[in-house]
Amino acid sequence: MNSNFTFTSAGLACYQTATFNNTTCQWDVTGTQPAMPTLACYETASFNTTTCVWDVTGSMPAMPTLACYETASFNTTTCAWDVTGSMPAMPTLACYETASFNTTTCVWDVTGSMPAMPTLACYETASFNTTTCVWDVTGSMPAMPTLACYETASFNTTTCMWDVTGSPNPPIVTTASGCGNYFWSVNNMTYASSGTYSASMGCQDYILNLTIDPLPTVTASDVSACAGNAVALIGNPSGGSFSVANPYTGPTTTYTYSYTDANGCTNTSAPANIFVTTAPP
Known part of the structure; x- marks a missing residue:
């Protein structure tokens, strides 16, 4: 009488069973170890003969802390995280600006403002110098005009010209x-x-x-007389005055004649002679 017995034995792996083959008079052992599961690169597996399953251990490496502009993907070949992305380039800054990277908004925060243009005189212009980062002011006040002695000048900031005032005194x-x-x-x-x-x-x-x-033409003439006699003096034009008495009764001398015309102009003649002779005895 043939009998087949199936049982497990301590000599068997957990996944094996044994059946006694009465024909061959041997135990037929069947069953194979479960295939190892497909493992991630970071996993290891060991067969648990107690539970008769593969114990898989290992865990994916933690994703690294990323900057706001980075992304990470797990590389199953290298078994590491591939991090991609780079910080946005700092923007071109004006000389008066500074930039700091904002990890919250993931953009550059630019601060600073152009210095205020200075107050300019009417004749000045200003241009911002990006090298020195200051305003270059050019222009100068127009020269004061040459003034007459009676003029004064004040600079008019509205018209940007000199206001000249003053007028000459009447002659x-x-x-x-x-x-x-x-x-x-x-x-x-x-x-x-x-x-x-x-x-x-x-x-x-x-x-x-x-x-x-013109001065009047005035003349006096020579005259003569005998001693003791009076002589009349001669002057032209008439109406003038003599430098000695007229008529004259003195000794021999000279005289002049002065005359004032209707214009009030006075002239005096050249000296004339008065000849006085003594009568013979």
Whole structure:
């Protein structure tokens, strides 16, 4: 009578069973170890003969701490995290700006502002110098114009020009006449001809309207008389005066004749002779 027995034995692996083969009079052992599971690169497996399953140990390495601009993917070949991404390039900054990377917003925070343009005079211009980071101010006040002695100038910041004020004093006009010539005390000049003359002293102009009247022609004539007799003196034009008494009764001498014309011009003659002779006895 044939009997088949199936049982496990301490001599068997946990996954094996044994059946006694009455024909071969041997134990037929069946069963194979479960295949090792597919492992991740970071896992190891050991067969647990108690539970008869593979015990898998190991865990994926923790993802590294990433910057805001980085991403990570696990590389099953190298069994490490591949981190990609780079910090955005710092923006080009103006000379007055600074930049700090904001890990929250993942962008560069740019701070700083251009210095305020300085207050300019009307004749100035300003350009910002990116090298020195300051305003370059150019331009200068227009030169004050040449002023007459009676003028003053003040710079007008609205029109950006010099305002010139002042007007000349009216000239002082003198009308005068002279006999033969005229001395003008304004400029210490003597004039012998009629005309209009001008002079400037300091900031004052002067005008002289001058009439020169000729001196009258005055003559005296020689006369003679006997001693003791009076002699009449001769002078032209008539109406003048003699330098000695007229008629004359004195000794031999000379005399002159002076005459003033209608213009008030006075002239005196050259000396004339008075001859007085003594009568014969």
